[in-house]
Amino acid sequence: MDIQLQEVEYRYAAGTPFERLAIEDVSFTIPEGVFLAVVGHTGSGKSTIIQHLNALLRPTKGQVVIGDRVISAGKKEKNLKSVRKKVGTVFQFPEHQLFEETVEKDICYGPINFGIPEEEAKKRARSLISQVGLSEEVLQKSPFDLSGGQMRRVAIAGVLAMEPEVLVLDEPTAGLDPRGRKEIMDMFYTLHQEHGLSTILVTHSMEDAALYADEMIVMHKGRVQKQGKPRDLFSQPDELAAFGLSVPEVVRFQHRFEALSGMKLDRTCLTIEELAEELARAKKRGEDR
């Protein structure tokens, strides 16, 4: 399922003295099966954009095409449940959405709302709880007895249990420990790879964007400033710096190395492995000469 934003503008509290322009003239397409990273300084409108992807916000101008549904400014849409079933959203700090007596019930809440039989929902809960790195005993506990990180994982499982076609993630790993971060991100990436899930990741971590994303969008002051492959965008650190963003450490190392040694590597490396290979190759070339 493709999602398309066409000249979308959104104003919070439109028509009141508190009116606030959050995004304007935002157009891009999310083709099926892509892993898209959305980066930008705080307050640049990332969260606002992703709330358009499952019609939680209706644009104040322009339109959003979600599969075969068109959400446009000024037109009230009925029956958006089908959209929300297909687009699963993990919000910033999703642990705040937990409410059931047990973790199992909470994970089943979404699927049951969308008409999945209880047995099937429970089955999903059991398989997901280990997928997010928790043991099955947790299922019968109260979500409020868990640690913050564990709650986060339960909330994520609750969204995955809806088996969406598109997964929207708003800083899903903010505030987790480094290992937890990697575990969770790897899990999302596996899902994306194995099930062809379109994934939209809002993140402040350039490392994550470099590591996982096929496409990257740079937001600044409510507008899309740049769009392209992470490798291409990260090869121009000065342009990103203008939007208050940095490049991954690996890339920074490479640029510094190139500046000091006068050598130029063949490509911008996004991982330590790539960089090591390129450096080895460059060294070999130097020896051959």
Place this chain on the structure above:
Amino acid sequence: MEKMIFGRYLPLQSPVHELDPRAKLLFIFGFVIVVFLANNILSYGILAVFTLLCIYLSRINIRFLLSGLKPVIWIIAFTFLLHIFLTKEGDLLFNIGFLKIYEGGVRQGAFISLRFLLLILVTSLLTLTTSPISITDGLESLLNPFKKLKLPVHELALMMSISLRFIPTLMDETDKIMKAQIARGADFSSGPIKERVKAVVPLLIPLFVSAFKRAEELAVAMEARGYRGGEGRTKYRLLHWQGKDSAALVLLLVLAALLWWARS
């Protein structure tokens, strides 16, 4: 949700904004009493004009103010209907079998709804034009005499200001949690009443949990910064009663006199 106006402060420049909070509090207190003087079309008319004048002076967009009333419209409509159906005075206007509507009922209903509306408008003006901190300072200073009676004035004022301060925060939080549950297929706006009441649980529980957590954090943060109640606490902002503050109260007296003259 974002249209809610209760407890919101709208920082603008206006004669109403510049009044001493004590003057505004006394004014509201007086207004609430004075409103009850009105009992006929003329006196309600005077009251309405006076309220519009206050709104005009506050520079607050009236359309914004009215759109913020939406949540209470239902209560007002309900009061109106209650009076229409239950008051049996005056001429019979309508008679469909069991349903009898009297002229007195319509009048009573209209008056009481109007009274309610005006009260809400004027009291929202207070919070819209006065920052929560000023309201607290004003309240504390007005209630000071009651300290002699061992009334915990400072604590009461603090409680009030904290509540006011956190109304917008809670609103934002409600909005966020609501969105998160809608994304998980919750339906707050359609379906039979029983289903809708049930749908509120996933909203209320997280809201309560976070409110309690927030309260605890706030208490700890205050203690950590040495807060020990009102005893010996000095004030950063001092209140100054000025001529215009007295003028506001005089205006209220004029209104009272006018209403007294106009009422039947």
